[in-house]
Structure formats: C-alpha cells, structure tokens
Amino acid sequence: MDSNQAPDIVVGRLPIYLRALTFMGEEGREITSSQELSERLGISSAQIRKDFSHFGEFGKQGTGYEIAYLRDQLKRILQVERMWPVALVGYGDLGHALANYGGFAPKGFEIVAVFDNDPAKIGQQVAGKEVLSIAELATIVRQKKIKVAIMAIPSSAAQQVANMLVDSGIQAILNYAPINISVPHNVRVQDIDPAARLQHMTFYLK
Amino acid sequence: MDSNQAPDIVVGRLPIYLRALTFMGEEGREITSSQELSERLGISSAQIRKDFSHFGEFGKQGTGYEIAYLRDQLKRILQVERMWPVALVGYGDLGHALANYGGFAPKGFEIVAVFDNDPAKIGQQVAGKEVLSIAELATIVRQKKIKVAIMAIPSSAAQQVANMLVDSGIQAILNYAPINISVPHNVRVQDIDPAARLQHMTFYLK
DNA sequence: TAGATTGTTAATCGATTAACAATC
DNA sequence: TAGATTGTTAATCGATTAACAATC
Numbered sequence: 506m507d508s509n510q511a512p513d514i515v516v517g518r519l520p521i522y523l524r525a526l527t528f529m530g531e532e533g534r535e536i537t538s539s540q541e542l543s544e545r546l547g548i549s550s551a552q553i554r555k556d557f558s559h560f561g562e563f564g565k566q567g568t569g570y571e572i573a574y575l576r577d578q579l580k581r582i583l584q585v586e587r588m589w590p591v592a593l594v595g596y597g598d599l600g601h602a603l604a605n606y607g608g609f610a611p612k613g614f615e616i617v618a619v620f621d622n623d624p625a626k627i628g629q630q631v632a633g634k635e636v637l638s639i640a641e642l643a644t645i646v647r648q649k650k651i652k653v654a655i656m657a658i659p660s661s662a663a664q665q666v667a668n669m670l671v672d673s674g675i676q677a678i679l680n681y682a683p684i685n686i687s688v689p690h691n692v693r694v695q696d697i698d699p700a701a702r703l704q705h706m707t708f709y710l711k
Numbered sequence: 712m713d714s715n716q717a718p719d720i721v722v723g724r725l726p727i728y729l730r731a732l733t734f735m736g737e738e739g740r741e742i743t744s745s746q747e748l749s750e751r752l753g754i755s756s757a758q759i760r761k762d763f764s765h766f767g768e769f770g771k772q773g774t775g776y777e778i779a780y781l782r783d784q785l786k787r788i789l790q791v792e793r794m795w796p797v798a799l800v801g802y803g804d805l806g807h808a809l810a811n812y813g814g815f816a817p818k819g820f821e822i823v824a825v826f827d828n829d830p831a832k833i834g835q836q837v838a839g840k841e842v843l844s845i846a847e848l849a850t851i852v853r854q855k856k857i858k859v860a861i862m863a864i865p866s867s868a869a870q871q872v873a874n875m876l877v878d879s880g881i882q883a884i885l886n887y888a889p890i891n892i893s894v895p896h897n898v899r900v901q902d903i904d905p906a907a908r909l910q911h912m913t914f915y916l917k
Numbered sequence: 918t919a920g921a922t923t924g925t926t927a928a929t930c931g932a933t934t935a936a937c938a939a940t941c
Numbered sequence: 942t943a944g945a946t947t948g949t950t951a952a953t954c955g956a957t958t959a960a961c962a963a964t965c
Contacts, residue, residue: 514956516914520907524889538922546891550922551958558924566923567965584913591909598808603905605804608889612906613913652916653909677912679905683730683814685752693915695908699809699885700818701726702901703797703859706883707790707819708722709899710858720932744946756946757934764948772947773941 511559518556519579520612521546526576527611538569585613590649592675594666595657596621596629596636599681603657604631614653618645622662639669646673653677660684667694717765724762725785726818727752732782733817744775791819796855798881800872801863802827802835802842805887809863810837820859824851828868845875852879859883866890873900 525545529537539550546553557563557575560582564570580586593603593616604619619631622639629636637645645651654675658666663682670678671692680686683698731751735743745756752759763769763781766788770776786792799809799822810825825837828845835842843851851857860881864872869888876884877898886892889904 512956517911519914520904520910521891523910524904524907525891528890540922549958551960552956554922554924555957562924564923565965566963567921569922582914583910584916585910589909589913598811602804602808606905608906609909612910614906614909653912655905676916677909679908679912684734685727685731693912695912697903697905697908698726698730699812699861699903700814700820701730702885702903703795703815703820703883704726704729704789704791704818705723706859706885706899706901707795708725708788710790710882718932746946755934757936758932760946760948761933768948770947771941772939773945775946 515556515559518548519583521548522553522556523576523579523583523585526572526579530572530576534572536569537572537575539564541569580613583613587613589614589653590617590651591615592617592642592646592651592654592670593619593657594621594639594642594654594670595681596623596626596631597657600657601631603655604634616655617649617651639666642669643673646670646675651675653679655679655681657681721762721765724754725789727754728759728762729782729785729789729791732778732785736778736782740778742775743778743781745770747775786819789819793819795820795859796823796857797821798823798848798852798857798860798876799825799863800827800845800848800860800876801887802829802832802837803863806863807837809861810840822861823855823857826851845872848875849879852876852881857881859885861885861887863887 522542525542539553542553543550563575563578591614593600596619600619604616609616619634619636620639620642621627621636626636627638652675654670656663656666656678660682663680663684663686667678667686667688671688675692677693678688680694680696683700686694688694728748731748745759748759749756767784769781769784797820799806802825806825810822815822825840825842826845826848827833827842832842833844858881860876862869862872862884866888869886869890870892873884873892873894877894881898883899884894886900886902889906892900894900
C-alpha cells in the first residue's frame, strides 16, 4: 500500500472501477471478484488487484470484494464522497447539454454557476441557475470556493478563459475546446476532444 | 518505419499532433521542429520523433518539419483525408449539441443520420437532417455504408443499441453512455465520460 | 477440510528517454 | 563550414502479467 505515489494511469482507472461497482450495487449484487471485474471491464484481474493494492487491502481471500465497501473506499480515495461545486464556462449547445446533464450529480459534481460572454445568453435560466457574465467569474469562483471548472467554449477563447480560471483559484479544468492550453503545474487539465477520438479509430478502419 | 505494428498509444497521439500542426498552419507558419511541438504539447521531443518514425521519415535534419506536409501525412495515416459519414444515435440535449457541433467536419466527419426512439423527436430537423426512428437504423447504415457511430443515449439502452450498430456493420463507436459495452474484437470503442474524467482530477485536489 | 481468491513478488513486456551519428 | 535537428539505437524506466503463498 503506497497511496501517495500511485501512478496516474492507475488513478485514471479508479473511476472506471467505481462506475462498475456502483452499477453492480444497483443490480443488487453484494460480492464480486477481480475476475468478474476483469470480464466486465476488459482489464486483467492481476492488474485490477495490483491497482487496488496501491491504496490498501479491500478484499478477502477466497471470497472476493464486498461491493458496497469497495465502492465506498474508491469514493473516499477519489474524494467524491462529498459534492464538488463546478463552474461551467460557455453556454452554447454543449454548455446547455452539460448544464442539464444528469450524470454529474451521482458522481459527486454539481454545476453551481454558468458563465458566458454573450449578452443574449446572460440572464437566461438553466437547471435552476442563471447564466452570468464572464466578468463575474473570478468573484463567484472565489466566493463559492469553486475548485473545478468545465470549459465549453471555442478554441479561440480557451487560453484566455483558462488564465482567468487559474487566477480565480481553479485547480482542475475539464476542457472541451480542441486545443492545448497551458496552465501552471499545480493545475490539472483533462481534455475531451470527440473528433480526435474518432480519428484514433479511423486509423484502424479498412 | 514499422507502420503496421505502431502501438495504439502512439496512434492515439497522432490526432493531437495533427491538431497542433493544423493550428500552426492556420497561423501561417511553415516549418516546425520536434522541440517546438514538445513545448506546445508537453510531450518530449524524443517521443515525438519516435512516434513519427513508426510511420516514415517526414523531416529534414537541421531544419525540422514542413508543417503542411507533415499535417497531410498524418491525415493520410489516420485516413481522414476523406470524409467519414457518421450515424448519431440519441437526440437528447447531448445529441442535439453533437449534431450542431462544427468541430467534426474539419476533422473528417459528417453526421449524415440522426436516430432516436422518441416519437416526439422523430421527424424533427437538425442541421439539415431529419431525426429518424431507430427502426430505420440498420437500413440506413447499410445503405449509406456508414462505419462510424456516436452513441449519445442513456446507459440503460447502450448495450442494446451497440448490438444493433454492430449488426448493421458499424466498426467504430464513440460512446457517451457511462457504461462499458461489449462488442466483437473487430469493432473499436472509445468512451467519453466527463464525470469519470472529473473524478480522475479530484483525486489530486487538496 | 477443499476450494477459491486475495495481495504481493518477481519476471516480463513495452514505452520513454538519452545520446549521437548522419546530414541538411 | 558551423549550427541545427532529424531518425535511430541502446539504456532506462515504468507498467503489466504470471505465479503462488497466505488465508478466508
């Protein structure tokens, strides 16, 4: 157990394990094994056990893993037992879809503020929230102690908005703009670029 | 140069290189180097050169890479010089955003058919296309020889729709449902799960 | 007890990096 | 020519897998 120096690639798999365990729990299942998870996820059972071992001992020899317990441990490790307030920047079609997406809440995230720079959009209501001007971003982020942001804006604005977010105290950015943004080393960025993911697959097509 | 057995992890970086080169080209730049790409992308210059070397020799010693040439070679390798027709399944908020997303066309993808099973949505117009019943999926996919699909549907329907897509001849699926789907080994799947990506980052937050 | 499955060690495999000859 | 940068080799680093003692 070396919880501190777990490889990032292992951390990235924890949400996948958590997702599967949550699903199994909802199915009413109580016990699973690294082998069953392996079959569901296409990850070898040895790797699954090794991944867990970075964070502790969660199973019982001969039996396997208690689903609810392991699920709760993964939530604790990922720090998603709590709810994280999230700032959403960009209220175009994608921003609209994200603001209304029901998949964030059960995973520990609540969009508490939506920003755009288009006067026609500012003031609109989304999922019980008002779209605010980008000018208010820093104030609101500090006031609500928001650490996590989602950027759903054009590439042309991405670096500038990222700078504003970082200056406001944001520490994690989910970036939907198909461009590489520069941030200080203490800020984490994850990119979502569906076209790039499609291109990854067309390489293999005949 | 061993174009055939390029590791998948290398293939996955090609769209990122292509994205950067396209951007530099639009900036009016003509030449770049592995070192400049390294600084832009946060990938070591040695790795960039090694990645390219799997597919050929694209640069000139002492000079670097001709941006337009390298960009076109990467397009060729990824098979995105052509346009791929894409089927979109699911016309909720996310499906709507994807149907209107301008980022696919310049990367080689055109959504040519949109499907939903909600009678209230069927018949609606999106970006010059009509929303069709899922019942027509197999026919249209075969007729238009569609190989690539995007699933923007609830998890509960994902496996069933994936089966339909595979049976219709789809070979690549971009899956937005936060669940693992099973497909034959000759079909490729890429998952997009924003909540999982956020959880990956909260692990590191203080 | 017999059977099953964990957690861990050591071996293997694969990816990244460093270094440099080739050469533009 | 002198300086710069590629493409590639070998070394290093890190991740995955196989195997098994421990033990439920």
